[in-house]
Amino acid sequence: MKKSYLPLANLLLSMIILACPVFAGVLTVNDSSAGIVCNQTLSLKEAAQFAWDGSAMRNLTDGEKNQISGVTWVALPPDLNCAGAIWRAAVNGGVGKFATDFIFFTNGVNQINDYVLLGRDDRINGLKPNGSKVILDGTGVGNIDGITFMSFDDLIQNTTSSQVAHLIIRNFQRSGISAGYARGSVFEGLEIYGNGSHGIVLLGTAEANPRTVRIGGTQIDQRNLIYGNGLNGISIIASPSTDRALPQNIGILNNYIGTSNGTTDNGNSGNGIYLENTFGVVIGDAAGATRNIISGNNNDGIKIEGSQAYANEVFGNFIGTDSTGGGALGNSASGIALLSAAGSAVDFVSKTPNLIGKPGLGNIISSNNYGIFIADNNTSKNWIQSNLIGTNVGGNSDLGNTLDGILVGGGTSDNRIGGTGTGEGNLIAFNRRGIFADGGERNAFRRNRLFSNDELGIDLAPVGVTANDAGDGDTGPNGLLNYPVITYVNAQNSFVGIEGTFSSSPNQTYTIEFFGNTAIDPTGSGEGRNFLGQTVITTNGVGNANFNVEFAANISNTGTWVTATATDSNNNTSEFSQGRNICSLVRLTPAALLATASGGASSFTVNQSVGCGGYTPVSNSAWVTVTGSAGGTVSFTFAANSGAQRNGTISVNFNNGQFFTFVNFNITQLATGGCAYNMSPTNANIGSAGGPGSFSLSTTAGCTWTAVSNASWLIVTGGSSGTGSGTVSYSVQANTGPARSATITAGGQTFTIDQASGCTYSLNPSSQNLTGSGGNGTFNLTTSNSSCSWTATSNESWINITGGGIGNGNGTVSYTVATNSTGSARTGTITVSGQTFTVNQFGSALKAPFDFDGDGKTDVSIFRPNLGQWWYMRSVDGGNRAFTFGESTDKLAPVDFTGDGKTDIAFWRPSTGEWYVLRSEDSTFYAFPFGAMGDVPVPADYDGDGKGDAAVFRPSTAIWYIARSSGGITIQNFGASTDIPVHGDFDGDAKSDLAIFRPSDGSWWIQRSSNGSTFATIFGTSTDKRVPGDYTGDGKTDLAFWRPSTGQWFILRSEDLSYYSVPFGISSDIPVAGDYDGDGRWDVSVFRPTNNTWYLNRSTSGVATVTFGAAGDKPVPSAWIP
Known part of the structure; x- marks a missing residue:
């Protein structure tokens, strides 16, 4: 966007005008008509345009002038097009971009079928004198938002503080309100429903993010009702890289989102509230006075995502219940979802966390599918505290979430659920499971109240109780940390004493938390209804520790069952222990x-x-x-x-x-004059590191004994003999081999030592990254002893062990990884004797485009217009194929329509709207009509069934028409008449997304098929050639363009939105990007018409040159480039 630079004097003048708007126009609309008409009444569009820039408005009639006050007027000669005197506002005469102008309505204005472009600092209040609200209705208005906040190409373009109040905004094809430069804006008393996209959308731009915005307010008449819209109720998208020095300070409070009255389900089709890369948005009232009701929405109640989404706060809301907090009104997916690296993994130290509740300001999150859903790699540093999850407002009635109260998914880390401060724990009850972690690490679950869940209170995958293991060497969510074992409970009226053991890594510190319960899970594992206290223990050299604690606790809190969890110094929390009934141990x-x-x-x-x-x-x-x-x-x-x-x-x-x-x-x-011996204890388990120990031998005075070991590695170090009672000390040497046992006998009694295996194992390498196309690999295993045995086990069906599955001593393990067709990146493991080899596989391998022989590689191919011929070179064997199919005026449309893994030769005929497809299976063809003259063909797999769908974009109406191969037709507005459609699966869900490039400002707009959200960014200019593709191999299409003037390729990585550039080609070349080496990554490549040569910059095997084609040929891989 162009920027203006003003002299200092002008800058100061502008600042004075901005800060002190001496004049303010009051414009009273008395005409329900749409548009701008030179008559004696004032319409809304006229008022908005006049308020936007009064000095630039056309001349006004007397009648229009009479509806405007607070304005300095200049009389002008009569206008031939209008009767009567004609007036114009003086420059800065009380209206325009430097003034705060107010727009009101007379009682006679009821419904206006029109859209509004609202200028800077201008304010619309639809509350009429009779107390009713004006309706702004988008029926028949076209593909546009109801109210759009205008931006200006001048010094103050990022300081819009326009306000909208007390309107009913409905039935617009796009959003009810769209604001790109909102600062200091207020949205209150609105009823927004039935719009095709969002209710309210605030968008960050390259210059500024929305700031200091209030949506709703503490008073009932400030409440917004936002329901029944086609996407999200409220959507706020911030720039991830610019204007992030201070928090956004956006407040959303006291609204009904997804329900029209607090009890009726009128859900928005997407999320209730969607936040992307926001920082400093408060949902709810930090003072605790008011709350939002976020219920009935067809996706998540609140969704927060993006690697730069941090410092957002969600306080005191009812999410999934009605306005009383006592009735179910659930959101279809999760109450709250934290996804796509939400938190601050990138800058963990300086970024503050996202807070979901805090003491005294918790949310009710009930009756949804999941209560809270935390997933995706690097979603971290989110704090979930003080919430009621699965209950009513009193915390005592069942409004359980259908699945888990909280799900912590793979790749997440450093999240805090509950806490050690007063009131930081959540109450999580009546759900399927309380907390389920199917991946991630360093996720702390502290002092929460968990009870009456159908299954486990805390479940670390796999599903069900994960048994403790010796040495705690297993891997999984939170390292599958062992849970404590309670051996004794003494519960009295005012205190409880608890004893037990814990086993994990040696010489480490752990916090053991204890809970009282009235019931346990049928498995015998407990939950944690009432926190009793905690103790800190340190394991010994073999990883064992004992605890013996006493806490002040009323018997009503202790209940009848006592359980415990363990949390290590890295904040990994275990499952609950087996419950110990207070009456079962005496x-x-x-x-x-x-x-x-x-x-x-x-x-x-x-x-x-x-x-x-x-x-x-x-x-x-x-x-x-x-x-x-x-x-x-x-x-x-x-x-x-x-x-x-x-x-x-x-x-x-x-x-x-x-x-x-x-x-x-x-x-x-004893017998008269006889000797008897008692040994205590009679056995011990010792870790592989060895160490000292002892046992006692009891007998009567005068009875003698001798202690004898039967193994050289078990040495009696004290009390080798004696008379009467005594103590035998011993030392166990370190074990570098398999597990072993030995005994010491004394007084006819036997003491048994079982020592753990001392075998150590290491893997090199310990992980491997693979593209979605799959592949194979190996890793080496090194052991401490040639007698140490091992078995390699794959933990995923898509990873197969092909060699070295079992052995002794050092070895090599071979494996293969299948193609990823899930639509998302995935992680799997191979376990070898407690060691983990990790396989990270990117999302579904985007099919290599223009792959006519089905070998996973793009084929060099051309269309010869003068003959209607297709020619391609099979990458599988270097052979050529040719077909005569089509005419010079046809539009190339080659995709895999039949789902056999091979691109089909195909074209769309503009003159008739007919599609013609030549099946790759048998070279027969079929045809069908879909589209009209003027459409742009955009075939792709929009429904994710592996088959290309016929589709067209109609610029005249900005409508996409998609004939889904799975059945049915999708008709969707997205874009504008001058936009250019682009191809790609930008969110990696195995479905092509609606996407356009806007040449006027170099912006890309993408509607993600995975969640319906819209992503926009500026990248490139109108003269660049758009070449989106998966250049990084992560299963997602990257934004990309080739600049003919410099021969530079620019690629915006889908992983982190950073970009890189590559010089390749000259100005007369044609870009022909594709995956020519089949490694799952697109290659920057060009076709040079001057010599009919292809230059392929393959990502794995370097540059190749191929001569293929003739003068006038069109390279098929450029089919989507205008």
């Missing part, structure tokens, strides 16, 4: 007695949780007699022993109506 102190032969009396204490009922001690031995059980103490006597050593028990039986259990108190009585 401890006796002491647990056993070594009794003398002479007989006697003793006792033990029964420790049990409160409310678990009484107990009954029963002796199982005739020589043991229970004498009392009052106050939690069991007293007993044992008779003298005149024979051999003997064993007896007292069973303490418990039955509280839910659990029946018992605990035995063991009594070992």
